[in-house]
Amino acid sequence: MATGRGWALRQLLRNPGPGPPAGAVGLRKGPGVRPTADLLKHYARHRECHWRAASDCAVSLDGMPSEILLKIFSYLDAVNLLCIGCVNRRFYHLASDNFIWVRIYSTSFSPKRSNWKVNSVEKTAVSVNLLSLEDKEAGYWKKEYIAKQIASVKAAVAQLLQPVNPYTGLPIKIKEALRVSGLGWVIILRDKSGKEYLTERVHLSVNDTSVSVVWYGKNWPHLATLSTLDLCGVTPVFMDRYKIPTKNGDVRRPRWRSLIAKYSLSDLTESTLMGCDGLIRIFGLSPGLLVGLWKREEELAFVMANLHLHQLMERSILGSATIPYDLPPHSPFLDDAPEYGLHGYQLHVDLHSGGISYLCGTFRNLFSKKGYIENGYMKLVVINFNNNTQHVPLIGKVGLSWRTNIFEGCIESCSIMDVTLLDDSGKPFWCFSSPVCMRLSTSPCDTCDFLGQRYCIDYVDSEGRVHVDLVWIEETEEYFVVNLALYLSVVKINHWFGTEY
Secondary structure, three states, rough: OOHHHHHHHHHHHHHHOOOOOOOOOOOOOOOOOOHHHHHHHHHHHHHHHHHHHHHHHHHHHHHHHHHHHHHHHOOOOHHHHHHOOOOOOHHHHOOHHHHHHHHHHHOOOOOOOOOOOOOOHHHHHHHHHHHHHHHOOOOOOHHHHHHHHHHHHHHHHHHHHOEEOOOOOOEOOHHHHHHHHHEEEEEEEEEEOOOEEEEEEEEEEEEOOOEEEEEEEEOOOOOOEEEEEEEEEEOOOOOOOOOOOOOOOOOOOOOOEEEEEEEHHHHHHHHHEEEEEOOOEEEOOOOOOOEEOOOOOEEEEEEEEEOOOOHHHHHHHHHOOOOOOOOOOOOOOOOOOOOOOOOOEEEEEEEEOOOOEEEEEEEEEEEOOOOEEOOOOEHHHHEEEOHHOOEEEOOOOOOEEEEEOOOEEEEEEEEEEEEEEEEOOOOEEEEEEEEEEEEEEEOOOOEEEEEEOEEEEEEEEEEEEEEEEEEOOOOOOOOEEEEEEEEEHHHHHHHHHHHOO
């Protein structure tokens, strides 16, 4: 206590300020005089008056003249101008000043340098053009700048997406396109009262035909209070070509948001349970979402989204914050060839996890017949039971790798399956990326005779089904794929090819 009083006296004697008010008790100096409670009360009143006087002298930014604010705003870049325009209506109009934005526009999109000397006529034309800025409506050059920035980025991305891999029918330079566009992904958790929790991605990996995005952390909201999860793509309003993007992106920069998919967290039930280990249980939600829950607390551990590269840029950019991007209608190419739409398919399949590929291959010249159409599906046999030369092994120990900021692990028999099916013209016909689980097969098989234990992998969506049969070979300790079949929806085939099967 004595130390505190001594510090207070030293501060008061060192910085007396404007002085005590009239009638206040003064300081007595001399030998034998000790600090008292009255002296400390006087010090507290003195400092309060001093701080109140300082606060009264503070200048409010909103109270400054418009000319001074325009001068201050002229030193800001485009991103900060947009941000400060969100403060209030006055700042919005001042931050939309044409004189400020025409300078930004001319700096960003100035023509190539020339060694020609500008004559007086051209200088006069430039000055007249600047004087005519007042004839434009407020915010005209801001809109022009934003539109041209978006158009330039779209043109650069479209050029990168033109080269196509002949095996997958997908863009080759997808990594460079992601870098140029600044595209990222976020998840928005919404509780039952409507409150939103936005989470930035922690890890991103680009696979052969898909992208895996992972979110984890320590500050998840309680699962019992959550209702839905939104997966969105986010792109910056302005892409700074000279700035190296950070790992999670600069979340302070204004961004567009495009809804990709909406999930209900009430679907985390035993029917969607895919596997578990000693720490977590994982659940699969369609399309392509994997949710990990801690076993003990039944709270969120991580979220993983698996996004197929087919039209990923469009789905992640062109949608709105509430409505997903609607794919353009497909116009079928009519042909009178016999059994049109049942032959000429090409399949690329990739079974992977954590950067390890257990099965990756391309199968060409796949076909079917009208007799294979049953129960609304057309069957495409990729690997046949009875043809031993087609049977292929899975490389490595199959398991789905997961990690959080504290723990990491691997759940056996689970992985990510990417399927890319091309039609006879090489266009993507059916594409998906989804977590799958290998389960013990219970269906009898009269046409096959294998010594090992049989397993199966199944996937189903609105456009088709995938069925894989595997056999565990004890001697070599590996799985062999002995059957792989696709079941394509006849409704999808008729819509795509204009047929009537």
